[in-house]
Amino acid sequence: MYDLLVKNGTIVDGTGAPRFRGNLAVQGDKIVAVGDVTGPARETLDAEGCAVTPGFVDIHTHYDGQVSWDNVLAPSSINGVTSAAMGNCGVGFAPARADKHDWLIQLLEGVEDIPGTALAEGLTWNWESFPDYLDALGAREYTMDLGAHMPHAALRAYVMGDRGGDHMERPTAGEVDRMAQLTAEAMEAGALGFSTSRTHAHRSRDGLNIGTLTAEDPELLGIAAALRQTGKGVIQLISDAYLTADDDFAAAELQLIRRLAQTSGRRVSFTVQQTDDAPDRWKSIYREIDAMVADGLPVSAQVAPRPIGAILSFASTTNPFVVSPTYRRIASQAASIDERLRALADPQVRADILAEHAGFHAAEGFIAIITRGYSRMFRMTDPVDYEPHESQSIAAEAARAGVDPAAYVYDALMEEGGRRLLYMPLINYARGNLDDVHGMMTGNHVLYGLSDGGAHCGTICDGSFPTTTVALWSRGNKAGLSTPLERLIHGYTQRNAAHVGWHDRGVLAPGYLADLNIIALDDLALAPPEIVQDLPAGGTRLLQQPRGYRWTVKSGVPTFAGGEWTGRTPGRLLRGEQVVA
Incomplete structure (x- = not known):
């Protein structure tokens, strides 16, 4: 039977x-x-x-803290994920000395938008070394299987102390040797791989750059050599190569990735997305990946199936008025979300916030888009439309109504008792459609990833990427571009699983x-x-x-x-x- x-x-x-x-x-x-x-x-x-x-295999999540208190692990588990990799982007909670617990919490709160109060209360900290951390996880049960990377930022701070949090500090030769030794120990204990971050977007709660931002060859290749020594693990990283308009910088980062693959002898994957400043950079990156693979280096791009989009709301983390001193005061002092929303409904508070907002001007960057990018703000529909047209934007609605767009946004956010959500595609939407995303997803050497399940709790909601991958791309986007269902399922199952070395799953066959x-x-x-x-x-x-x-x-x-x-x-x-x- x-x-x-x-x-x-x-x-x-x-x-x-x-x-x-x-x-x-x-x-x-x-x-x-x-x-x-x-x-x-x-x-x-x-x-x-x-x-x-x-079952889907999600190779890019951040459940490193949530695994301490939660065994359901939504949103990934409710979106068909049965195996997940965490500890990505160089951040995590092991290895960790007791005097670095608060520092690591601040780092994860800033980099991954995980509430520090939740981490402070939920983390059990019944570990110090990375093998200890794995032992702690091994004693728990979940709705899905989990693997963990050795995170570079935590490793650096463990070995270098306070200096490890400063990306301008360079480790001594002895410290590099120690990082390599601990990485080898982690691989032998069952670490999935090693991860690092080289993006200016990753900052602590205090706004400081992540300590791994400008790590140089002696440090990175010393750690990579530990993977070659053990013959185990993968390397995952994020670099600013995809977002820069500087050809020389992008080329230097890609050459570093090549050296990591050569030195480690292991599989390497890194983030590739599309930004407004460099909308075609992904194409030149793909050409370089093709060249690496042709040279026998197992390098892949991790890509997303839709825009990376901020969710704007008065009831969560981000909205266009976070630059207003009045708004910040109310958000920090309110004892609950309902109290915050009641204060924001006051006509005088509305007038004060709008006046302060009118006086704020950011020249460029995400904060400029979030505060005044009205043409990229859209009401969330049910089901969610992840390819909205500019004619559906808040800017277009305000223009049709003949009112100031900032005031219009404020009033829109006060709908539904102050819980109205607006969708703002920030990444992978440079041309106002998903045609380029289709190109990224159908490249030669790609992995479906970047969901960040467990992170960006109040700003981004992308743990549902597997569902979008299947639902949207098996039917086609608004230009009619689609991908066969079989290829989509392969991408989120066998292909992802094989990349991280989970060869026992991702296929429906005996055994x-x-x-x-x-x-x-x-x-x-x-x-x-x-x-x-x-x-x-x-x-x-x-x-x-x-x-x-x-x-x-x-x-x-x-x-x-x-x-x-x-x-x-x-x-x-x-x-x-x-x-x-």
């Missing part, structure tokens, strides 16, 4: 092969038969009218882990995010519910049914590479 039988589904097996109708049987945590399968089972799921796919999604594709869609207060210390985050997932199964156990958690937690810590048993 099988433990689980999934019948009458359309099998999309994760390899990119054509879909077919069939059944799937599970015994224990493994798939044992696919195709013309019959026989009794302890539990049967009828997948009539649904696609049956492997593979029984991680599954059963999806009603015609119903697959995303509702607007909701503002919820379910983090420790009453912390606020944005949470987005998908529609269309009938079941998610992890290791043979249904974890979600009709979008609801079943209460079961078969997920575990993954140590290092995984092979088909």
Whole structure:
């Protein structure tokens, strides 16, 4: 008797092969038969009218703190993810000496917009070394499996002390050796890889650049050599190469990536996105990646399926009026969101904030767009439209109404009791459509990533990237560009899993882990995010519910049914590479 039988589904097996109708049987945590399968089972799921796919593998999340207090791990788990990699972008909570706990919290609060109060209350800190951290995670259970990178910023501070937080400081040869030694120990203990950040966008809560920003060859290649020594792990990084208009800087960063791949002998992936300042930079980066791969270097771009967009609201972190002293005072002093919203509804407060906003002028950058980019502000629809036209913008609405756009935005944000959400695409939307995103997603050496699940709690809500990937691109964007479903599923399953060394999942075939999604594709869609207060210390985050997932199964156990958690937690810590048993 099988433990689980999934019948009458359309099998999309994760390899990119054509879909077919069939059944799937599970015994224990493994798939044992696919195709013309019959026989009794302890539990049967009828997948009539649904696609049956492997569980999604998200290689770019930031659950490093949330894993201390939460075993559900939404939003990733509710969007079909059954395996996730965290510790990306060089940030995390191990290794950590006791005197660096607050510093690490401030760093994660600034870089990844995770409320510091939630981290301070929720983190257990029953570790110091990275192997200790893995042991702490290994004692817990989750809805999905997790792997963790050794984060460069935490490692640097552990070895260099306060100097490690200053990107202008250079480690001594002895400190480089120590970082390499600790990285090797982490790989042997089961670390997924090593991650680092080289972007000015990553700053602590106090506005200081991340300490790894300008790390030089001796430090980075010394650590990379530790991966070659162990023969384990991958390298993940973010660099400003994709956003610069400076050809020489971009070329230097890409040459560094080449040296990391050469020195480590391991797989390397890095962020590639599109900015307004360099809308075609991704194309030249892709050409360089092609050249690296032609030279035998396993280098990939991590790409996103839609714009990286800020969610503007009076009830969350960001809106055009955060530059107003009156707004900042109210936001910091209000005991609750409701109290904040009541204050903002006062006509005199509105007048004061609008007057202060009118006197603020940022010349360039994200703050200029967020404060006055009215043509890129859109009301969130249900389902969410991630390719809105400028004619739908707040600027266009205000123009049609003949009113000041700032006042119009203020009043729009006060709708729905002050909980109205506006969507502002900041990255991957330089030309006002998703045509270039399609080009990025269909490149030769790409990985689907950058969801940042667990991070950007009050500003960005992209843990739903897997759902967008399947729902949007299997149907096509507004220009009619699409990608076959089989290729999309392969990208979020076998391809991602193989990159990080999880060879036991991502394929629906006998012997593979029984991680599954059963999806009603015609119903697959995303509702607007909701503002919820379910983090420790009453912390606020944005949470987005998908529609269309009938079941998610992890290791043979249904974890979600009709979008609801079943209460079961078969997920575990993954140590290092995984092979088909």
